Amino acid sequence: MGSTYTGKCGANDVETIVQGLVKTRVGRDAAIVAQLLRLQFHECAINGCDGGLLIDGPGSEKTATPNLSVKGYDLIANIKTELEKRCPGVVSCSDIEILATRDAAAMAGGQRYAVRTGWRDRRRSSAADVKLPSEEDTAAQIKKTRLYSYGGKTGATDPSLHSDDAAVYKKYVCRNTTSSNNILYLDTQSSVSRIDNSYYKRLQGRHGVLSVDQNLYANGTSTKWHVDRLANTDHFSWLFPQALIKLSEINVLTGTQGEVRKVYSRFN
Numbered sequence: 001m002g003s004t005y006t007g008k009c010g011a012n013d014v015e016t017i018v019q020g021l022v023k024t025r026v027g028r029d030a031a032i033v034a035q036l037l038r039l040q041f042h043e044c045a046i047n048g049c050d051g052g053l054l055i056d057g058p059g060s061e062k063t064a065t066p067n068l069s070v071k072g073y074d075l076i077a078n079i080k081t082e083l084e085k086r087c088p089g090v091v092s093c094s095d096i097e098i099l100a101t102r103d104a105a106a107m108a109g110g111q112r113y114a115v116r117t118g119w120r121d122r123r124r125s126s127a128a129d130v131k132l133p134s135e136e137d138t139a140a141q142i143k144k145t146r147l148y149s150y151g152g153k154t155g156a157t158d159p160s161l162h163s164d165d166a167a168v169y170k171k172y173v174c175r176n177t178t179s180s181n182n183i184l185y186l187d188t189q190s191s192v193s194r195i196d197n198s199y200y201k202r203l204q205g206r207h208g209v210l211s212v213d214q215n216l217y218a219n220g221t222s223t224k225w226h227v228d229r230l231a232n233t234d235h236f237s238w239l240f241p242q243a244l245i246k247l248s249e250i251n252v253l254t255g256t257q258g259e260v261r262k263v264y265s266r267f268n
Contacts, residue, residue: 005090008090009090014087018103022075022079022107035070040101047129048253049094051122052125053125054076055265057266066130066135077265080093080263092260093121093261110195111241118254123267147170161208161214186209197231200236
């Protein structure tokens, strides 16, 4: 799949520039991989891949509660600034998000994949459009529905959660009597910066942190076989890129629709 930007940025190769800046960042901050993956999901899940999440200002998507913990904006800003120096008004913020996420995933062990580009930036960004769970909702779910009040019964623990995990969470991470900013990894610590199928293997062992995740492996569910497939074969390595490609093509703007922003965080 040829690049939309071939020959449109002088002697510069747009995808090479993006890849270089992402590589530098990954080299000193491995967490950027997960941050970009989350950023792209929060971007594309609301009104499509249109750069709306990047806009600053009162009432923008960025200000919605579920988006307050999204990170990675500074890297997108740096890439946009560099590309504007080399070929002003050519590369959209939407495409930068998609390219940067693709490159970061590949640098974390994922399979490299080709993406379509040429998408444009929408002139709309509203917090009211954002319908996603927040991290506060997630923390409350773990405490209330899995550790201390399963099924509405005070003191009851979700039996689908591995007993060793429950004991550790109660003692060190999610004490019922205090509120904390402790980090609870949804994957193994050795895998948090890698693109692999560890998550699905953890579900098989009843180590899913969130009930919505562990329920994917519950007996009688239509998804249990799929978890086994992704955990026990190499299919994840090529299915994950396919999912990201589909995500990157949701409700995109093309042609003369929208605009190509000059600054990543504001409309022209």
